[in-house]
Amino acid sequence: MSTETNQNNNPDEDFLVVENLTTTFNTARGPLPAVGGVSFRLGHNETLGVVGESGSGKTVLSRTIMGLQPRTNVEVGGSVRFDGHEIVGATEAELREIWGTKVAMIFQDPMTSLNPVTKIGKQIGESLHVRLGMSKDEAKARAIELLTLVGIPSPEERYEAYPTQLSGGMRQRVMIAIALACNPSLLLADEPTTGLDVTIQAQILNLLDELQMKLQMSVILVTHDLGVVATRTDRIIVMYAGRVVEMGRTKDVFKDHRMPYTRALLESTPRVSNPSHTRLKTIPGRPPNLLKLAEGCAFAPRCSRATEKCSQERPNLEPTGTDGHYFACWNPLDNQSAPVSSSTGSTKEFGEDNVRS
Numbered sequence: 040m041s042t043e044t045n046q047n048n049n050p051d052e053d054f055l056v057v058e059n060l061t062t063t064f065n066t067a068r069g070p071l072p073a074v075g076g077v078s079f080r081l082g083h084n085e086t087l088g089v090v091g092e093s094g095s096g097k098t099v100l101s102r103t104i105m106g107l108q109p110r111t112n113v114e115v116g117g118s119v120r121f122d123g124h125e126i127v128g129a130t131e132a133e134l135r136e137i138w139g140t141k142v143a144m145i146f147q148d149p150m151t152s153l154n155p156v157t158k159i160g161k162q163i164g165e166s167l168h169v170r171l172g173m174s175k176d177e178a179k180a181r182a183i184e185l186l187t188l189v190g191i192p193s194p195e196e197r198y199e200a201y202p203t204q205l206s207g208g209m210r211q212r213v214m215i216a217i218a219l220a221c222n223p224s225l226l227l228a229d230e231p232t233t234g235l236d237v238t239i240q241a242q243i244l245n246l247l248d249e250l251q252m253k254l255q256m257s258v259i260l261v262t263h264d265l266g267v268v269a270t271r272t273d274r275i276i277v278m279y280a281g282r283v284v285e286m287g288r289t290k291d292v293f294k295d296h297r298m299p300y301t302r303a304l305l306e307s308t309p310r311v312s313n314p315s316h317t318r319l320k321t322i323p324g325r326p327p328n329l330l331k332l333a334e335g336c337a338f339a340p341r342c343s344r345a346t347e348k349c350s351q352e353r354p355n356l357e358p359t360g361t362d363g364h365y366f367a368c369w370n371p372l373d374n375q376s377a378p379v380s381s382s383t384g385s386t387k388e389f390g391e392d393n394v395r396s
């Protein structure tokens with residue numbers, strides 16, 4: 040946990056403030072706006088879910104927030120501040136300082152981030168040695184402590200193992216250990232359990248929950264799977280075509296969503312208690328081509344409620360009246376039409392009583 044409030048420009052500010060963030064790739068076929076004007080805030084100790092279909096811009100948003108986007112052929116606009124420190128336009132040295140002490144990220148596939156020919160203990164120790172200047176012995180002791188913290192059995196033995204000798208779940212635990220090595224105030228997890236089997240997924244997600252409480256971190260949990268965020272986040276932002284189309288407290292987004300896309304996502308998500316033979320709805324049509332985004336709402340071509348206005352004018356985020364709950368839609372669903380009362384599914388199946396408020 041960072042206590043460097045002396046460097047904070049504005050101590051009253053939320054821990055993370057993202058304002059009108061844009062990420063545009065310069066491609067051979069023209070500019071591709073992968074993130075189009077995203078704004079949100081995250082407090083200390085809060086957990087935020089970022090959800091959306093594949094291709095909706097979650098990973099590009101995550102990498103841009105972390106300052107990990109390469110600088111060639113990409114233009115980033117807007118602002119990202121951690122504890123008052125600006126990321127957009129920061130120098131390599133400034134970013135390193137922030138990565139070392141304030142924020143860390145874990146990715147979907149640990150194998151692409153772990154070095155297959157280096158023992159895992161050494162990989163954890165390296166970041167302690169390089170970033171925190173620990174001696175070799177100190178780093179080893181701390182690495183074993185971290186392996187224990189993330190629930191790896193026989194940590195002394197595993198310290199000597201190569202990544203390929205561990206299961207997928209264990210490798211993700213190692214990645215979490217590496218991410219936690221520098222006591223970050225924010226852990227950003229991009230699809231941390233996609234590709235793992237269901238039991239292991241639950242174990243990793245529970246571990247993240249536990250660690251958040253123990254270490255008092257903020258967490259951003261990025262996933263295409265709404266079932267993952269239902270019980271594990273305080274707030275959610277829903278992304279479509281690089282923009283936020285709905286945001287609010289988790290409870291409000293699940294029970295009182297207004298954006299038809301949010302409902303479509305909910306209806307296409309396997310429920311925790313859903314029998315596996317229950318047929319899920321798929322969202323009709325395809326995600327839009329970001330190189331040819333139309334003027335209006337990007338979801339309009341797939342939306343059963345779309346009118347002419349939807350394809351002509353883009354709706355901005357409007358407040359629902361419930362604290363912090365916003366949606367971008369010209370023909371929003373009303374409160375009663377939430378799928379709680381529908382015959383096809385119910386937020387109850389997500390563990391309604393457990394959905395965080």
Ligand SMILES: Nc1ncnc2c1ncn2[C@@H]1O[C@H](COP(=O)(O)OP(=O)(O)O)[C@@H](O)[C@H]1O
Pocket residue numbers: 064066071073091092093094095096097098099100329
């Ligand atoms: N380096 C890149 N160059 C050009 N387009 C990219 C690049 N990286 C991602 N994109 C595009 O940005 C959009 C958002 O991608 P991504 O953030 O990976 O989606 P998600 O994580 O939600 O599945 C996609 O259309 C993707 O093709």
Ligand SMILES: [Mg+2]
Pocket residue numbers: 097098099229230
């Ligand atoms: Mg992604």
